[in-house]
Each structure stands twice: as C-alpha cells, then as structure tokens.
Amino acid sequence: MFKIILARLRQGHQTMKYPDGPPPKLPDRFRGRPMLNAGNCLTGCDACVRACPTGAIVVKDGRPSIDMGKCLFCGECAKVCPQQAVTFSAGYQLAAHQRQEMVVSDNQPARPNDIAMTRDIRKLFGRSLKLRQVSAGGCNACEADTNVLNTLAWDLGRFGIQFVASPRHADGLLITGPVTQNMHLALKKTYDAVPDPRIVIAVGACAISGGPYIDHEQVKNGADAVVPVDVYIPGCPPHPLTILDGLIRFLGCGAPVK
C-alpha cells in the first residue's frame, strides 16, 4: 500500500492542459496538413502524382490538389517535388464535415474546417457523447491512437465522451478501417442498433477512402459506402491530437481554430 502511494506521488498529475492550454508539442518531423504552392509548379511536371501511393494528388489544368482523405501523410510527394511546391506543415486540425472539404489546393483551405455540429444535435450530445467503436478492417493503428485518448494524459472523459460496450448505449459510431467485405454486415447491424438521432465519425484514411487498400475487391473504400458519415478525421493514422481536436470541435468545446 505504501509503495502504491509513493508511486502515485512520483508519477504525478499528467493530464494535459489542452484545449484550455497549449497543445502537446508535436515532433519536428511530424507531417500534418499538406500545403501546396501551385505557383512553384513546373509545367508538365507530375512527379508528385507518380510518387503518391493512393492517388491522393491530382493535377488539373496545371494546378495540383491533395485529397487529405486519401493521403497517407508519407511525404513522398514532398520528397520528389523539385520545386518544394508540396510541404507538410505542423497543422494538426484536419477534421471535416464533407469529403470535398479535405481537398487542399494552393493553400486553400487556409484554415481548418468548421466542424461544429448543428444546434439541436449539440443540445442532445454536447455534454455527453457515448460512442461505439467499430474496427472494420485496417491495421489497428487508428484504433490504438483512438484508445490513447482514454489514457490519463489525454483523459477523453473530461469532455463527456466515452466509448461504450453496446450500440444500444451509444449516440453514434466511431469507425476505423476501410470496411472489409467481411465486416460490412457487422457494421451495418451495429449502425442499425444505435438509436436515432445518431452520428458517425470516420477516423483514418482507410475509413474515409480505403487508404492503402483503396479499390481492393475485399474492401468497400471507406465507411460512407455503408453508413452516412458526419465527421471525417484524416491521417494514417491520425495523431491522437488530431482525433481529439476533431471530436471536441465537433462537440463545440475545442480549441479555437488557428
């Protein structure tokens, strides 16, 4: 007992101040929101398009755009670009309501998307949001970094958000993975078991677009092929800070958009 108390004193209070204080420091090599400077692009150059593993980059009329919903944030495009037209910033606020809001072109959108939920939904869930997590394929990295939010450093419970053990107890789903054929039915049944009104949050490139498995016959290319999605949180996997930011700004209690 004595040792347990001593350990408690030693380990101290570790819950971060964010969102009231500054966010935890991200590593220098962190690859967040991609930035495009189309003015730098060379005519006819498609090095970034060829380097992209998932077809996230498209050049149209000489202007490139990156779909963060497909992006694996591997940084290959930035590496091959002869003009430094593509860079990955430290921007971690990546969540979006709509699929097309995740398309970055020529430094647009310059600010993170507004993802706050509508007023009547906020009235219902703003102070208590119970989520059921469905892992529908994928590699378990998104799941792991979602789980991290339950550790005491992040303490998701302080925002009234909790992962529950039954869809009947849930206000919505948090989906990871590209939705494999083998998880299609289970996901649908889980969604149907959540009482209305319900929300769906898709976390990670897989759940948004299929990620690295895009267009495999074994997958459905993301959650919105099966259920309507309210919030998308891009990344492969998204940093826990990106996921937390998405959740709490959706609830309307997040850090101000910078």
Next chain:
Amino acid sequence: MNNHSLAKLTNGRAVKLDAIPTLEFEGFKQAILDGTAAGQRVSAMFGDSTEQADITQLYVVMADDEQNRLCVGRTQIQGDKFSSLTPDCPQLHLFEREIAEQFGLKPIGHPWLKPVRYCHSKTNRDAWDRPANESILPAVGDFYQVEGDEVHEVAVGPVHAGIIEPGHFRFQCHGERVFHLEIALGFQHRGVEQAMIGEPTNRSIHYAETLAGDTTIAHTTGYCQAIEALAHCQKTARAQMLRGVALELERLANHVGDLGAISNDVGFLPTASYCGRIRGDFLNMTALLCGSRFGRGMIRPGGVGFDIDAHCAADLLCRLDKAEKDTANAVNLLWDTPSVMARLENTGILPQRVAVELGIVGPAARASGLVRDIRQDQPSGIFRFSHIPVSACDNGDAFGRAFVRWLEIQRSIKFIREQFAAIPAGSPLVEVGPLAPDSFTVTLNEGWRGEVCHTAITNKQGSFARYKIVDPSFHNWPALAYALRGQEISDFPLCNKSFNLSYCGHDL
C-alpha cells in the same frame, strides 16, 4: 535426421529458385516430420500456383534455431487434394487450412478443416465445394460444441466492447468454467498478400507498414530485407543500427502498453494508468525519429528514411532515461502487490510441451520456457553484432508472459543506449537495384509479438510471383484458445491481453 533433403538457407539471403529442391510428397512430409522431431519449427508453409492449373506447389520453411539456419523445400500436388500432415504435426493445422482456402486443395485427414479468412480461393477449385457465385459469410459454419446438462455457449464478436479489432469467439462453458474456446477470424481480410504480387509499386511499402499497424517496424524491415536480398543491396551499418533501435522502441511501446492492459484486466488501476501514458512516451520517441508514432516512413528499402543527428540522439536518450525510471516504478508495483500476483499466477497456463507442439513464438513461447528469439537464433542486421540476451521463464501462465515482457523492456532499453554510445558513420539510405529473377528469399525478424516471416519468390521478369507473410499471431492464436481451457470465463480478458495477438496480421 538433419533435413538432408531440404535446402539450407540463411535468414535474409536470396537463392536461385532452382536451389530449392522439389521433393516427392512422401519425402516432403518426412522432411517436415524429421525436422520437427529434431526440434525445428515450421515458420511458413504455403501454396503457389504453377503454369498448369491442376498442379499446385507447396513450400515449407523450417527454422533450425540450433544451427541458425533455415531449411526450405517444396513439393508438387496434382489435382485437388493431398494427405494432411496435421495429425502428425499439429503446428501445420492453420497453414493447411490456409492452403485449402487459397488454392482449393483438400488436406485429407485434417481434423478440423475450416476456412481461415472466409474468402474465395485463387483457383476455380473450392475445398468445401461451395458454389463460386455464392458469397461467403465470415464465421459462419461448424463450431466445436459440447452438449450436456448446464453446458452453455457464449458467443462474442465480431464487434467488441472496447476499441478492439474484430474477431469472433465461441466459448463452451459449464457454469463459469470454459471447456473449449474456438476463435474465428478473417474480418480484417483486405487482400494484402494478393496485392503484393507483381513489381513492387509505390504502394507496396505501405502494405508492409500496415500489415499490423503496431508492428510496422518489424514487418517493414522484413519486407525491405526481402527486397534488398533479391536486389543484392548492401546497407550501411548506420542504417542497420537505426533499424534495430526502431524495432526495440516498437517493442518497448507495446510491452509497456501490454503490462498496463494486463494490470487493467486484473483491476489494478495504478499500473494501468501509468503504463498507458508511458507507452505514449515510447511512441513519441519513435515519432522523434521519423515523425510517426508507429514508425511510418522509418524503414525503407536500402536503409532508413530518416537519419539521426547528435541533437536528436541526445534528446531520445534523455527521454529514454525518464521513461525507464517511470516504467520501473509503475511495473514493479505489479510484482509487489499480492492481489495482482494472485490473479496472474496459474492463470491461462500454456505448458511447454503444448507450446512446442503448436509452434508458438515470441514472448508467449519464452514465457513457457522455450528459449527462442530470432534476434539470437537467426540474427540479421545489427543483431548479428550486438546481442540481446533472451528473456525466458518457465511458468507458462499470465504472470510468465507479463514478466518476460518486463525483462525484455529492460534489455531493449540497454540495447538502445549501447547503440547510441557509438553511432556508426555512413549514409542512411543506399540505392536499391532491380530484383533478381527466379529467386527465393526468406526474412525473419523478432517483432514484439514474435517471429515475423516474409517469403518472396520472383518470376522471370524479376517481379514478385508470390509473397507470403506470416505474422506471429498466425502461430499464436491457438495458444490463447488452449490457455483458456479449464479457466473461468471471466479470466478471458486477462488471458487475451497476456497474449495480445493481432487480428489484422492474421487476416492480412
């Protein structure tokens, strides 16, 4: 009895495909049985189509840990069946089920022939004679059942109560006691092995990185070593060292997380809370190296994607010191608390004999007293020069599996410190040429769950004709089922966490 008929290979070296002997089926079978009788393990057994539709090749990769060698052979199966080896060699049971599912070959005499991933075969045959146009539903089919008074069945999954990957578990219970647990997986099947076929594309490395997201470094190292072996590429000592450090950081993060999760499942919250956070500290050290907490982008064919400078190394060492102290403080509470020890000891016992028979790998095998560790037995890269002592204990219970992790945590930290004391010079990344045609290579690495085995075969054009991945979980899921026999069903979470196996690594 030295597998005279099989080719002898070294981990991470390529040979011409001709060098792999094609045996008659009886000789193939005998070679495997002799090998396992002499203490070898089956690292992989898999099928490969040939130009003739009715002939399938079977390959076997045996690990001879004592001789630090791999023994590889193949045989040809004509028609749609072969005689099952499982009754004589239980560790083949899942490999044979996989061959049956992928190639429509029936292993005659297999005691429990069920699908593995619930998908259609690559050929026009089907081992269960299901019509080709019928969809296959996951986990639908026969389950082992116990009948009798007060016997009941508990079914769990695929969607679980926490943030867990999907899988289906059936318990045959008598009151609280579990007679039998059967596990049906395949929900995460996303067709990675199939997608690896052909020339390596810019997506291939991402398949390797996401085979099992928490084992990114070990799997990507295995994939890159296969490419490098086939392209005869020499990496620098610096790259090998950084790969080793990344691999041990991955082990540290996961082991610390597991100890926290084990502690949570016995209801001891102090260690659960501390370890959950400290795991993040280790993940952030990996992010310091490459920007990603899971090591995405770190391992690349020809070396590593990110170099390290003195400032970064110093920062990492400083964080390592702090995390080491925090971990010791949190973890030692477990061994000092009688109520924790009472829950861990004698729970979920996997006897050594069973571990040998089932071909168990990694910390689960070492906790049952088996001294097997790829870093020692089949070392590659930095582990050929810098040795980490194998951590083992004889208990075979949840305590053993927890304690082995604690020993490994301490040794991995020591290893990283040693490596950073003398960082070799050199380029982090070298150019990789084209792959040699008609060649064969096997790479083994000790991931944090155990042996990660990648086998690559190239065709005439020098692109992948077959790429086989065996995640340690593929070997170890049956161990969890076995360990639960005779346990209380309420001990399942604890037993499960003490193995902490991968669903996606199994389902591919």
